[in-house]
Amino acid sequence: MVKNVRETRDISTVFFVDPECSTARPGQFVMVWEPGFDEFPMSLSNYDAKGVSSVTVKPWGPGSGALVGARRGEVIGIRGPYGRPFTVEKCGALLVGGGTGLAPLLPLAKALVKAGAHVTVVLGGRSKSDILFEKQFRRVVKRKNLFITTDDGSHGRPGYPTDLAEELVRERNVTRVYTCGPEVMMRKAYDISDRAGIEYEASLERSMKCGIGICGSCTVGRNLLCRDGAVLDAKALKASLEEFGLLQRDASGRYIKV
């Protein structure tokens, strides 16, 4: 652990050094071990050639809570990077993210721009103080391609990021929607892409024990999210529409609402 940066009211970015993360690609995740508390998957929000990497975390349990409180020099365990990354290629890209779901979209935006894609981004949050990485995204995409929505209208456009996304898909030459955030939002984005007949990739979240395709706790239909995802495309999700955005398995394997 080398640095802990407070991003919003409740979200922090925790930087660490892990040489293996120098090979990461956008959308990949790591298993973060907070000794004595828990181990959990986290999307990489930064990584560089030297292995200086970060996850961006919102406390939701004992492990992530401890991680947000972690201090410089503390030892945390990192396994990974794991999982299938987002597709990076020249395309008309629309990134739609909410909350900490913006974590994997930041390196994705950078990689897409580098690959020559036309990149439009919608950042969503409940309220002005919940918007994550606004400054960082501004450095990557042009002002006219960065949109912000808040549920309460305190910053950017009032409403859901998906409402704006629907307009953008109509108005711009969008060939693929990339999304990460609350699953209900990602499902809405799926339906939008499906209707528009464009490509779609989403980074989902499930309970994960192993992260390496052994334990079977992370299923979305027949897919193991840790291996076949966390990024799934429209084709993979089409087989799980009765689940996606609606149901997920808890740690015992029973379905619960997302």
Place this chain on the structure above:
Amino acid sequence: MVKNVRETRDISTVFFVDPECSTARPGQFVMVWEPGFDEFPMSLSNYDAKGVSSVTVKPWGPGSGALVGARRGEVIGIRGPYGRPFTVEKCGALLVGGGTGLAPLLPLAKALVKAGAHVTVVLGGRSKSDILFEKQFRRVVKRKNLFITTDDGSHGRPGYPTDLAEELVRERNVTRVYTCGPEVMMRKAYDISDRAGIEYEASLERSMKCGIGICGSCTVGRNLLCRDGAVLDAKALKASLEEFGLLQRDASGRYIKV
């Protein structure tokens, strides 16, 4: 097992294919598993870049007996090559071998010639029909550099190969003696080299179980013959002169006469 060539009354060369042996160097040995019988160390008498290799074997127990009787297509197990090889460099080389001890000297002679050494060879045997690899050595060294001795005088010079070696050390510019054969012979060659103040390398034989430096059955003093040998030089042997040529450990670890 690809071929079984009868060399003398009782010695046969068994050819096999083992890709790992393509990296062998002169003096290295393999552990040969004759399924159902035994596993034992054998010097490589041939090897090439394709892994076509051979050991030259005289039956002395159930395993080597079975090996000599082995037929084309039979499966034998080969582990290795193992051990420290002979030093191959430009030098005045005298090779002194007896019996199947000539096995590792054949590839050594080839390698030395290739390295630009001046190579003289003495082949020893009890009687004419015991002389091994005469034809093969003729292909490698000049007629004037190849000598043969037999105990009974039926071929070449009568006497021990070491008697002739002593003369050659005096008469020729010999800088290193290489030897393999009965240990009493090798000890004699050691004493000759020691007196002449020239270098010396011998490939010894001990009971071997593992071949990889674990079991400790192959000790010569502090050396493990399978790792530190089978080729030992004068320095290594100097510390074991009360043992070399006189005593060896049996399978239980007790000393017995060589």
Place this chain on the structure above:
Amino acid sequence: MVERSLRVKVAGLRLENPLLLASGIVGVTVDSLTRAIESGAGGAVSKSIGLEPREGYRNPTLVATDSGLVNAVGLSNPGARVFSEELAAVKGRRLPIVVSIFGGGPAEFGRVVEMLDGNEFLAYELNLSCPHVEGVGTEIGHDPEVAASVVRSVRSRTKKPVFAKLSANTHRMVDVAKAAVDSGADGLTAINTMRAMTIEVETRRPTLSHKFGGLSGTSIRPIAIARIYELYQAFKVPIIGCGGVSTWEHAVEMLLAGASSVEVGTALYNGYGVFSDINQGITNYMVRKRFKKVQEMVGLGHKF
């Protein structure tokens, strides 16, 4: 190419090939079991199912080391009622699923069977051998008498074949197996994971939240082979081999030791393709060695 059928019959189970997905590996859901089968497994064993839903232990529950995988998932499972519903949903599809079950004693095992038995699946595997869950694991699998009463309880409630899955953490494995066979088990599965632990040196903590776990993967195969060999010497009932199989050589080794079929677990680490890879290797071996049926190879290592 010469064709070879890999079909096997194991205590009445007819399988397309001798490979089964091992219990607890991805198979928490019927979807995952189906994917294993469609990827080439002859059958798939479910995660061990108990009476009540269990969340299992807190993470870390698995750790990959240079010695293999150590896990203490803690028998997380949705419970017999929910799993029974999942099974009911695939009725008529005739999937070669084996259901692994566990419990705190004969009565609990019995109730689990009662909840599941109406569904369409091939057989039960009784987990008598989880090395890291107190009260439902090795307390049962190390004691021949308890094992016997568990098998009797299950036997009296089902007509499906019953396999007893054994632990190699005890020197009494053969006694436990005898108790199971004498009580009506149709076959034996060997082995489960070996009791194990790892400690992480930077934090000085046992890596798993439960501290103790079970070792699986390549590391334990020679232990499994020895145990399967012993069981084959002692019993006539078929043995399902398990432990560290990741290549066709490993699978053949296990058949030669006496296993009639072979479970693959930790090797799923390399993806579902492992089943077809191993099957292809077995086929090539059979052609080369002129075997017509898988059954001909079973126990051949005992000939010498």
Place this chain on the structure above:
Amino acid sequence: MVERSLRVKVAGLRLENPLLLASGIVGVTVDSLTRAIESGAGGAVSKSIGLEPREGYRNPTLVATDSGLVNAVGLSNPGARVFSEELAAVKGRRLPIVVSIFGGGPAEFGRVVEMLDGNEFLAYELNLSCPHVEGVGTEIGHDPEVAASVVRSVRSRTKKPVFAKLSANTHRMVDVAKAAVDSGADGLTAINTMRAMTIEVETRRPTLSHKFGGLSGTSIRPIAIARIYELYQAFKVPIIGCGGVSTWEHAVEMLLAGASSVEVGTALYNGYGVFSDINQGITNYMVRKRFKKVQEMVGLGHKF
């Protein structure tokens, strides 16, 4: 560079560092034991010595697999009389040698001690745990009562410290350890090899001439760690850890689990340099983590 002493005291044994050569690895002769010590081992345990000379099993006696080493050397040893003479020859050199002994029962163990005890060496390690020699191996190490009588027999014949070397092939290891400690053992060594077998698929034969052997090396370390952790919880006597140690991380892991010193066996595969490499790693770790003595690390994994 900061200096750290690696000295340890284990049941009265004073060792320059916590590493010992494990029994049966190269140490058939005093020359080999000496070389291990001069290469950096704090001490060296001899091959297990019995009453009579034994040639052991026919080759193959060792097989290296992707799962580690499997051996059935068969307790080959020169016998107590000859080994006693070898020891006598190094009298006065104060070599930190531990002599491992085995026997068919209390009387035989007693006679071996009588033949060896006059010599200069540090302690006895009682091999109660060889998994592949009938009559002198696990028959003794799986039965607390037999183990107790063996330890009593040895105890009554020597003042030197006595370590009982345990088998992890039984779920009763802690009971056997208790019997040994209650009968006067000064310490425990854990673990010996795990009962194992490999079968070679081309010839379809068990690879070892004895068929059954013992698995050692990296594969068994998580099993050893779990057993050492259990022993440390149950007993006050010092534990010598053994099983799969080949790097400093492994050695530290074993200390944290509760071992006061650590034996290195199969890792000798990489040469005698393994001792100084591991010691260097432990020193660096101690400096980094600010430990002054090795003893401070022992059992720290139990703190959490």
